[in-house]
Amino acid sequence: MPSLNQPSSPVSRRDFLRSGARIAGMTGAGALLGLMAQRAGAVTHVWQIDPAKCVRCGRCATDCVLEQSAVKCVHTHAICGYCELCTGYFEPEPNALNTGAENQLCPTAAIIRKFIEDPYYEYVIDEQLCIGCGKCVEGCNRFGNGSLYLQVRHDRCVNCNECSIARVCAGDAFRRVPVDHPYLLKTSH
Amino acid sequence: MNSPAHSSRCSRRRFLLRGAAGTAAAVVAGRQRGRTAGSGDTNPYAYSVGVHEKTDPALVKYVERRRIDLPWKEARRLAVTPQGNLLVAAGQRLGEVTPDGSAVREVPMAAPLRCVAVAADGTIYAGFRAHLEVFEADGKRRATWEKSPERSWFTGIAVTDDAVFAADAGARVILRHDLAGQVTARIGERDKDRDIPGFVLPSPYLDVEWHPDGLLRVNNPGRHRVEFYTPDGALEFAWGRPTMAIEGFSGCCNPVNLAVLSDGRLVTCEKGLPRVKVYSAHGDFECVVAGTEMFPENAQAGAGDGFGDGTRASLDAVVGPEDRIYILDTVTAQIHVMERKPTANS
């Protein structure tokens, strides 16, 4: 918009400066993009708990941004002992080895106990009820084989940029894993 | 900015007033938060067996005399040589230490060693996952016994003058071998006719001990008891009950290992609540050798950080000369040397 009446146009001078800055900005953004593109991952990452580092501090139940934590207990049956007296299922000194509420460890009764054959019992997690508190995990890990452990369930997790549980995890057990291998499951070998 | 100064000032005042009100509301909300917060520093879901981690000092009749730091990783089991030295099954080696704790030697093995026993003549019987090997006292291999066809998982050996008893946790049986390695009897298998309920083993801890009174002692962790068998496999009697209280066996599957004192009394090792206790041969709780306080790391370790096969935190005990009890803590790889407290009325 050259002005005919004025000998020098501050507007055009400013426009020139602007263009320079814009080009500089674009160059900078381009350089950054080039630099980062080399490092950028083709896959996104999701949060997961390394069961070997989990210390069962209970913060998974209390610190998730979701009302009901995205962390749930999972059970690898292949390393379960199928104990009649399961320390992940029963209170430390159970009154009797039955499914009465007074004997159960789980605060939401999310573990289902089923008789298979003498002397073996199967334990299954009901994820609708599980709040991820890790109480059973500690019981199983302390005395048993550690077949119960906590994992982030990705059908629930909203994958925050910075996981609010990871920030306070007492065991520093959270890490980002590639989205195509989203679980750190215990296996039988 | 073009509005008259009056109106601008007026709106500014209004703005400031509203801003102040908003700030006050935020402060009140913050205060409220401050009052109700503070539950974050405890774990409302803590699993606690704390009361059982403390042992009544009056029950502890042993005192720790020495603690040996083993130079080897993955120490699993102990045995005592006729000279009174200690053999340690540690990873892929067999180590020997003096009772003072100085390492004498180590013999490399082809596979992780899971159990070891020494005969009176010094012959060493070593158990691997699915087979047994026999070594001379100097560590030279004498024989490799045939690989067991079953899904074997050897976890304990006891030796007599004419037989070798091997506890196979995988097959849930005690195999009696002659000295040439032939299986001559199967003991403890589930058998309704002989009233043998069978071993319940959620994890590979099956130990067998022999005593000159002629009975084999075998732990049955899933049933929380110790069973006594004749060498022919007849179940003579059994005792033990599940409870975290000191007189019973804690957790899902204890005791994990056994040792026998010279008069036939039994030393039992537990995991989870790591503790070592002495029972009379008939199951009367006598005293505590070492309470959970002595093994804090072991108590915390649980099933974490496995030896590659998922086992990790357990205790093993052997009885040495003068009925001294050596306790191996598999987590710290230390041997605790325990001696009876000197009291006149004991």
Add this chain to the structure above:
Amino acid sequence: MRARGLFIWIWLLLGLGATVFAAERRFPPPEFETDYVMPVAATPEPRSAAMQYVDLAVLAGGLGLATWLALRRRSRKGLIGLSIFSLVYFGFYRAGCICAIGAPQNVALGLFDNGYAIPFTALAFFILPLAVALFAGRTFCAAVCPHGALQDLILIRPVKVPAWLEAGLGLFPYFFLGAGLLFAATGATFLFCRYDPFVPLFRMNGSFLMVGLGLGLLVLGMFVGRPYCRFVCPYGALLRMAAAVSRWRIRITPNYCTQCRLCEESCPYGAIREPVNLPSTPQALAPDRRRMGRLLVLLPALILATAWLGSRLATPFSKLHPKVALAEAYHAPDRPAAPPPVATPDSLALARADRDPDGLLAEAVAIRKRFRIGGWLFGGWIGLVLGVRLMALSLRPARNDFEPDRSACLACGRCYTYCPNERVRLGLLAPEALPLPPATLAQPPKA
């Protein structure tokens, strides 16, 4: 931050390692006599990786549409519609993650932590709105950002924020940006995400404090236009800088300014600037020039002083890093000698620290050192921002028309209909009703 580095390698190791290291299998479960079939742990899949391309496409499409609607179509209604869509998609459906406001942190962490591979979506969310702002102004803020859309839609009765207050508070986003980048680059925490007031509302969940803050901002936002965007948003600070040099811009009038001043109160965000005449004599500019000169001389000193101040912040700032916080707690003089009878999260963390206190201390020291270096940069940035803002406030702009400030304009399009020329364009007013264009303009620009 965490040794999340190399997780690809960890995966490789886990994959191969299954045969190399963990050759031993675990003790097998019992053999069942009945025909019991062992269940296998279910592994619900995360949101499909392909969906991130959808996010990206929505972002790109939204940006293009918003730019078109604001600059070409000049449609406030269209922008409202797009705002609602963005609010629903990026806000309530994507629950605020992924989000351009948080993306600079990912970039900073990716730049300084070799172990962190930044997801390309985060990179795109960082770059795209910025690139658009370089050319077309803050159209991202107008209708694509869910935070902006929410606040824009909630505005009922705007109160004018005095220009001086806006100038003062408007510095905060720059400071916040500097701090957030510092904390992200050192791997301490993602400050923008942590103190994001609206994401808890999108998720309908969150800490009491943050939900309260979000609701408070919403109520405030009914009367003060976009309080978060103007006085907090760190990504807004970046966009502000980009938009300052943008190629195209929002114009109130589609044709020429009649100097009717009908639009002067129309912007709820205080972005409209009135015409300023150059003083008649060059002498009148002298005080401005002197001040400018003084500021130019003072600027390096100011930057140095604040940079030094920034470097002194390493100790308090580094405590936000979990590792340093743990080391601090471990070495605290009042650390309880014995763990409590029932383990607490803190006692468990301290027990972890106890396993390798020297390693932890070394890490904490290294992190603090990074904070010291970063603190110099952060402090210098604060001084720079302050100095440049003071200088900018000393410049005397030459403006003939009522026009929106390039940086402050959020491209919401509210001012359009106030312009009689726009009404002419829309056919609501006869062209004859307008005064002629000012004589200074030879040719009115085309719309």
Add this chain to the structure above:
Amino acid sequence: MNDSSQPPPRTPAAEGASLADTLRRLARVAAVFCCLTGGILLVQHYRAREADPFKSTEMAELKRQLAAAPKDEALKQRIRELDLHLRQRYFAHLRRSQAGGWLLLIGLAAGVASARRFRKLREQPHLPAFAEDQAERHLAAQARSRRAAGIMGVATAAGLVALAWGADTSLPLGTAVADGAAAVGEAQPATPRLPDQAAFLANWPRFLGPTGAAVSIHTNLPVRWDLESGENVLWKAPVPAPGFNSPIVWGDRVFLCGGNAERRLVLCYDAGTGALRWQKEVPAGPTVTQKQLKELEETGLSASSMATDGLRVYAVFATGDLAAFDLDGRPVWSKALGVPDDPYGHASSLVTHEGRLLLQWDQGYEEDEVSKLSLLDGATGEPVWETPRAFGASWTTPLIINAAGAGQIVTLGASHVVAYNLADGAERWRVDCVGGELTPSPIFAGGLVLATSPSDRVCAIRPDATGELSEDDLVWTEDEEVPDIATPVANEELLFTLATYGVLVCVDVKTGEKLWDHDLEMECNASPAIAGDRLYVFGTDGQVFVGRAAREFGELAKFEMGEPIHASPAFAPGRVFVRGESTLFALGAGGKSDGSGGGVAE
């Protein structure tokens, strides 16, 4: 001033007004609805906080009751019902807050939409006023803005300054380390931990062993040894400083001290090899004169045995010089207490308790009021407390016991047995039952304090009363062949007293009944010691008697060592340490040096 792509409404005014009213009403209703919903959610939030189903005290109480009455079926039923109720409430709460959130959202949307619409209807077109002097106002506005920006900058800087200088760090590092210099590994280790009770019992940390009753837990000790043939003699080491004090043992180290007028030494020997690990001189305090030193040399400068708490060793000499060293011989602190007024030279030995040092500093005569009992901080030597004692000089060692639920310090003084609180040094109880030149120390066995009145009687006192006790409160007394120098020894069952003229008497600890006596036919100053079921006795002419610590007399061995012995032995696993007049002997099975004894639990 609102968003409108439409011109202001062209509808008739009345119609517009009625629509505006409706909208206003709608907005108000929505606002009230939102406030209500929000309020309910808030209340719910707090109620859920307070009545967290997983922290129900009612449930905890019921479970406690069940533990007490494990067979109570009704109780079980109540627990189950409560459990179901709590969990139902919890999940109902989850559903309610979710629904509440949506309701709030919908209400908010409706309210905002109608309020916006209402504002638009009510909007008055902006009528710009005529304004003059744009430039002037612009300049003023810019000046205000500059000020505001400046204030913002200053406020930010002030906040950052407060943050920077208000923060402190507990990381153990100097600025140099923080600046990135290496040497992180050299960070000061945390304070070393005091050894636990087991380690204390496994060692010989003071005169007469960990319990003060001269009882060792070690059993694998030799019955006899022969200095001529070297049988069961592990090593011999010369002791360059004379003294009547007895050796102490910690881990692989043996400590003793000694001295003459010229110098006083603290010596540390390797328990495995006998090598002198270190020796340190304790110089005389500034007030000690040569004349005093000469006089003290006559009676003995070093009769007090050392003590250790596992971190430091402590020694005191008759010169009144008290010194602390760490186990490697580095001086920790020292104190010059001044030469005590004591006709025979100071002889009370030191005692430690959980890192603290107990010092019985009796001297002069009753009326001098110069005696005191102090508990010192082992790390600094600063007194934790001090209690004056109205007694003259005595030569017994205090005893720390845990009885009647409290730590007590039992001492002898003049004619009394006096006990103090370990916690604060306040006197707890006393009984007038002893007398003479008090030399044998009190011991504690079978729940009884056994105090020896030299050549008079042994008194048994149950230490659970307070105040002044009478003769009637003595559980028993025994007055046959009572020693005047050697402290008796006792295990839980049997007490052995050893008279200076060599008569050994065995007494039942519970009843005081004498079980047997036996004349060993030797002169004895050293207190005997029990290890397992054996009793070790040493004579002043180097005789050794090893007998059974049993209800019947039994001799296991009797032989000569050839060097006068005045000190009580010390024990370690497999080893007996005996201090002769000028030699320290280590005696153990085999006589071969089987390695340094490392690895004792700490």
